[in-house]
Amino acid sequence: MRKVLYALLLGLVGAGIVHIVVLLLVPQFSERDAWSRLAMKSGLYTMTRIDDQTGGPPVVKSVDPLFFAASCRFDLADGIVRLRSPIDNLPFWSMSVYDRNGHNLYSYNDLSATEGRLNAIVLTPAQMIGVRKTLPEGLEGSVFIELPISEGITVVRGFVPDASWKQAVARFLDQASCEIVDFAS
Structure with missing residues (x-):
C-alpha cells in the first residue's frame, strides 16, 4: 500500500511539473500572439488601433474598458523609431x-513627458552612441528609450473617463505616428 501511495504522489508531482512547463511554453509556440495579430492588421511603423472602438473585434483584448489603445510594430535594424502625437490635452495617456x-x-x-506630449525615441545602445555624438535636429525634448532589442511593439493608451472624452x-x-527617424535630415 505504501508503494502505491508513493507512486500516486510521484505521478501527481510529475504531472504538475509537466503542466506548469507546458503553460510557460505556450507563448513561445503560439502562432496567434500579439505580434502575429498586429502583423495581420498592418505593417511595421503603422499605428494600429487595438481596442474595440474600431468597429471590429479588438486585436488584443483589453482588461480596462476606460482606455483606448493603439500599437505599432517596429524593427530597430531599420533605424531609430520615433513615436509622437501633436495632441496633449488628455486626462492621462501612457x-x-x-x-x-x-x-x-x-x-x-x-x-x-516633456510638456505632457507623446514624443519618444526608441533605439538600441549602439544607435544611442551615434545620437549622443550629434543630436539630430528636432529630437530635442524627446524621451530616449534605449533598449537591447531589435524588434518590438509599442502600445499607446489614452484614458477615457467618460463619453465626452471619447x-x-x-x-x-489616430494622429499618433510611429516612424523611422532619418539622420540625414
Missing part, C-alpha cells in the same frame, strides 16, 4: 514598449 515576446521593457506617461482620445491615437 506608452509602453514590449519585446516581440510581449515582455514589458519600458513604460512612461504624460506626467513624465472623440479627443480617439483623435490623439
